[in-house]
Amino acid sequence: MNPHALAASRKIDATNGTAGKDDRSPPRYVAIKQSISDAVRDGQLKPGDRVPSESELVDRFDVSRMTANRALRELQASGIIVRRAGIGSFIAEPRPxxxxxxxxxxxxxxxxxxxxxxxxxxxxxxxxxxxxxxxxxxxxxxxxxxxxxxxxxxxxxxxxxxxxxxxxxxxxxxxxxxxxxxxxxxxxxxxxxxxxxxxxxxxxxxxxxxxxxxxxxxxxxxxxxxxxxxxxxxxxxxxxxxxxxxxxxxxxxxxxxx
CATH class of the missing domain: 3.40.1410.10 (Chorismate lyase-like)
Known part of the structure; x- marks a missing residue:
């Protein structure tokens, strides 16, 4: 993992276990999406950087695989990440x-x-x-x-x-x-x-x-x-x-x- 992705991972780690403990907190998949989106906005993750895998998100956010998968699917649908079968997920380039x-x-x-x-x-x-x-x-x-x-x-x-x-x-x-x-x-x-x-x-x-x-x-x-x-x-x-x-x-x- 490159330094940008590592920085984002630390940010994600810092939120581990916090989402969902308060009734006012967003759903877990939303928290995952927001964390990755914030890392992109803040420049911690740049186009082409790898994002944490589904398994890594499960561990860091203490969520089910289904929840992690939903977060990645919705990030892909919104154009924030691209997913490559057998390789992983990466921050998307601005659409050419x-x-x-x-x-x-x-x-x-x-x-x-x-x-x-x-x-x-x-x-x-x-x-x-x-x-x-x-x-x-x-x-x-x-x-x-x-x-x-x-x-x-x-x-x-x-x-x-x-x-x-x-x-x-x-x-x-x-x-x-x-x-x-x-x-x-x-x-x-x-x-x-x-x-x-x-x-x-x-x-x-x-x-x-x-x-x-x-x-x-x-x-x-x-x-x-x-x-x-x-x-x-x-x-x-x-x-x-x-x-x-x-x-x-x-x-x-x-x-x-x-």
Whole structure:
């Protein structure tokens, strides 16, 4: 546990056994939530810091596991913490806001927020368009495509699952690019300057694959942006950009000329 979390733990220890002894005291789960919220407000716990586990809260507050679990669930629902299965609970980063109209490099967005960026490339391979994938780019079955799947991380948290199909004739080196060092967006905008962009955003419940890749909590929805881009009169890329619904929001701003 880092020094910030340790400081918060001492604060929690100091309240152990006090909640519930007075009829005017709040319920135990509320006391736990308030203690962690206060530690965040006072700077004792910062984004990314680990918070006490369910078992630790049971011991420190002398409560049942059900009570500790409720406190953590409600902290998660309010966006104060994020819970990672098999790892623990952590103070959440402020919810990032993605630009929906402007096409930006996600790595730059994350770094501008003062956070570390890293990518994990799950797949980047060449394949032939099938009856399912050919319509995505409006090409005949059998056309050479590249298919990439990349998980983008902000600090230690997965913030975007990017699945993209790219027309190989426009980006012949796509399959050889190291996308841990540069993003597909950065590469494609350099070799195929944007001419037209189409966006569609929807909220949905994730499938098991997406749930695992983004480290989602049970029942957590996602925001999925479908993005198609054209260059020199050709549709060159079809991408699904999927974000955890509780840790991300999209915005757009524009001016209207008189």
């Amino acid at each position: 806001i993605g630009q929906m109209i402007e096409i930006r490099n996600i790595a730059e967005e994350i770094r501008e927020r003062g956070h570390d960026y890293r990518a994990r490339v799950v797949q980047n391979s060449e394949e032939r368009a099938t009856a399912e994938t050919a319509p995505l780019l409006g090409v005949p079955i059998g056309t050479r495509l590249f298919h990439s799947v990349i998980i983008h991380h902000e600090a230690e948290f997965p913030i975007q699952l990017e699945e993209r199909f790219v027309l190989a004739s426009v980006a012949p080196d796509y399959g050889r690019i190291d996308f841990t060092q540069r993003t597909p967006n950065e590469y494609l905008t350099r070799i195929a300057p944007l001419e037209r962009v189409e966006h569609r955003v929807s909220a949905m419940m994730p499938d098991a694959r997406t749930h695992a890749m983004l480290g989602l909590a049970d029942g957590e929805p996602v925001l999925r942006m479908t993005r198609r881009t054209w260059s020199r009169g050709r549709l060159v890329s079809h991408a699904w950009l999927t974000h955890p619904g509780t840790r991300f929001e999209l915005s757009a701003a524009f001016s209207i000329d008189d």
